[in-house]
Amino acid sequence: MLNSPDASSTRPYLLRAMHEWCTDSGFTPYAAIFVDETVQVPMEYVKNNEIVLNLGYDATAGLTLGNEFIEFKARFGGVPREIIIPINRVMAIYAKENGQGMSFPMGTSSEAMTAPKKMPPVRPALSAVETLHTKDGPEADPPTPTTPSGRPALKRVK
Template identity: 45%
Template sequence: MNSVPIKPYLMRAIHEWCSDHGHTPYLVAAVKGKMQVPMEFVKNGEIVLNISYNATRNLQLGDDYVRFSARFGGVSRDIIVPIGAVVSLFSRETGEGMAWEPELTEAAEAGEVDRPASSLRPVPQEPVDQTADADEPSINEQKPAAEPDDEPTPPPAPGRSHLRIVK
């Protein structure tokens, strides 16, 4: 009998728990091979993604892949992360969540489905300090590290927000 992995079900449950309680779900994925993620945001072979409904469009937490569209530096990008590459899913506010060992194989790197049984372990994580980066954009909106000649972008002026049509 072919074993059905539990990891996608746990990921959906953690995401739902975060969403129901007003928390921001963060996904950490090990980047290896030809994954469809913005490589300029990869640090130490991993990428951290805000997968809240507010930060994503068309979010699909499937059995084989996590798929969504998000803005990175103002540019909409389609993201596809194999379930085997997901290292953890946790709440930004509390640090509660779960972590797994990455399950990447050559088949997963090539885009084929990889469905081994996952090894689970709880992860005690410290909550992210929201006061330290309250002025920074969400993780999907951050720009790559600035060049020495770049000047920081001034924060938007306080007041009434407005929508702008970009063609």
């Protein structure tokens, strides 16, 4: 759809590239998602309007990394769920094993609904990740802005 607000966004292409790199390198792709009314995820796993999801093929069924949405089915606590995430709600994608990945700028809730007039630069290579694993699926504390510029910074917790 060429006339959609996100038609010129590079985010879906970068997400697919990072997902492919993780998979080809034997890493597990994780995505940090900003959750609002447009995101369909199990709300009981959401903390501070954020959730981290395993996007690996072993954890998902029917994964589609489209230009407007990420869609798949996954089990949470043994219960199958359908997950639908608008592309503009993805804050970061990274390899669980080494934290390398890419983060994306997030505006306010209303700003995130539309594409920005000028695409801000993407900051590559996340250095670390804070995750907590549950028996039936990953759950993580979301990245929090800790840098002077207000950009998200991830911290590894062992």
